Amino acid sequence: MCRSRSRSRLWSSRLREVQPPPAGAHHGAGVVLLHGISSGSLFLRRLEHALRRAGFATLNLDYQSRKKPLEDLAEDIRPAIAAFAESSCGPTHFVGHSMGGLLVRVYLANHRPARLGRVVMLGTPNNGSEIVDLLKHYPAYRVWFGPAGSQLATLQDTTLTSLPPVDYAVGIIAGCRSLVHPIASRFILPRPNDGRVSVQSCKLAGMADHTIVKASHTALPFNRLAIRQTIAFLEDGRFQDSAAA
Secondary structure, eight states: OHHHHHHHHHHHHHHHHEEOOSTTGGGGOEEEEEOOTTOOGGGGHHHHHHHHHTTOEEEEEOOOTTTSOHHHHHHHHHHHHHHHHHHOSSOEEEEEETHHHHHHHHHHHHSOOTTEEEEEEESOOTTOOHHHHHHTTSHHHHHHHHHHHHTTSSSOOHHHHTOOOOOSOEEEEEEOOOSSOHHIIIIISOSSBOSSSBHHHHOOTTOSEEEEESOOTTTGGGOHHHHHHHHHHHHHSSOOOTTTO
16 A cells, blocks of 8 residues: 555656646657756756746656666666657657766667657766766765766766767757866866866767856756757757857
8 A cells, every 4th residue: 555655656746747838839849857966856947947938848857866877877767758758749859967968878878769859968077077086986975976976987987988979969068167166177177167077078079069158067057048058959959159149
């Protein structure tokens, strides 16, 4: 009885995460949103609301970012994403913040939707972070950030190095402002950077477009320009000119 109620609550929670778009908008296109490590779906709520106003259905997922490696997390999110993609009649886009972008890459390498749309990554350390290089050997870091935390280093493990080249449209948004980590920004990370990830590390071979906004790593999902650029790429496959944005 208790197990049945628990499953019902979990399923109800997942149902609430799926938000339909305004009627007739974007021909049934949906967007899966994946937060970064040690974060949650609430962190992407402002971005989610903007996507819905633009006419997209959304699936803003929570997942155990500090408990498992990326390859296991990809399996955890598979059922919800598969059901979301099947329920929509248009393409399925993906937006990932920070480690969420890496999780998108791992997921698509194994469970690519039949109607895959475009992918936007915000502050994703596609080539790792020098801050993780510095901290990954400390027990406190490993305890807090878990297995996936170590996968964010510049010397990447086989899960990431074995990923196939991207053959889908990827837009990269990088930040270039650090207010919280000025020491790391100045002395540890290559410049420019967002306080946690450098602009250069965000880049990915085969990406369709790349843009930089004046925002810190944690502020990227809340930044108005980053949100507008996310929507622009999902709609047109390219970012707006800085002057037009």
